[in-house]
């Protein structure tokens with residue numbers, strides 16, 4: 001099985017969408033858990049992509065194809081994540097903030113929350129504070145989750161919280177934030193709750209719902 005996970009990681013790194021799908025399906029058939037496939041396969045590959053991107057050995061188009069491959073694999077394991085408890089735990093609204101196009105981490109967090117019984121509404125990427133304010137009014141979620149992967153877009157989390165305050169909505173929704181550049185300190189400063197990954201995001205959401 002370890003070989004299979006490594007091959008999944010390799011397929012993500014190569015940006016081979018069909019192979020990622022085929023190998024992930026094979027792992028599911030062989031009863032691998034969603035966690036194993038994620039941590040030892042898909043995420044391992046994506047992490048490697050991150051390293052090579054940073055070193056300038058991979059470029060945006062290649063990273064995009066790897067992201068697509070990772071997404072294809074995540075769709076395959078989605079039913080596995082959702083097999084768990086299906087009782088409704090609460091409603092979450094998710095968005096990647098303005099100026100930011102990264103959505104893999106946000107999708108993963110959404111998926112885990114859905115698996116834990118939450119209803120998730122995903123506003124997508126590059127979401128302006130105005131759009132988030134409108135969506136909070138419309139959907140009245142229990143939790144708003146914001147994702148930022150760039151140091152330059154992180155400040156838009158704060159702008160969104162300010163916009164919520166101006167509209168009298170800040171105390172009507174619990175806010176959680178995450179993404180690579182976001183720290184617990186930063187979250188605290190802007191009045192939000194922080195979680196570093198998809199697993200602890202579920203724990204945090206459960207805590208916020210109490």
Ligand code: B12
Pocket residue numbers: 043046047049050051053054060061063064067099100101102103104105106108109145146147148149150151152176177178179180181194195196197198199201
């Ligand atoms: C894939 C990727 C891209 C893809 C995105 C495709 C997509 N559909 O998402 C593309 C090619 C589009 C891209 C573009 C760019 N990218 Co980019 N990208 C990455 C990369 C390699 C991987 C990110 C990823 O998906 N990781 C896997 C997921 C599962 O992890 P994650 O996102 O961290 O999410 C987890 C946690 O952070 C947390 N989390 C995330 N969101 C949330 C939200 C909440 C509420 C909670 C609780 C938790 C949480 O939980 C997640 C699951 O565990 C990273 C490198 C890295 N190491 O992160 C660079 C990286 C983020 N990119 C970077 C850069 C610079 C760019 C570009 C500016 C490059 C360019 N010159 O054009 C552009 C910017 C485009 C834009 N406006 O957004 C830098 C950012 C540096 C910085 N500090 O600002 C990084 C760190 C690479 C680097 N080291 O230089 N990128």
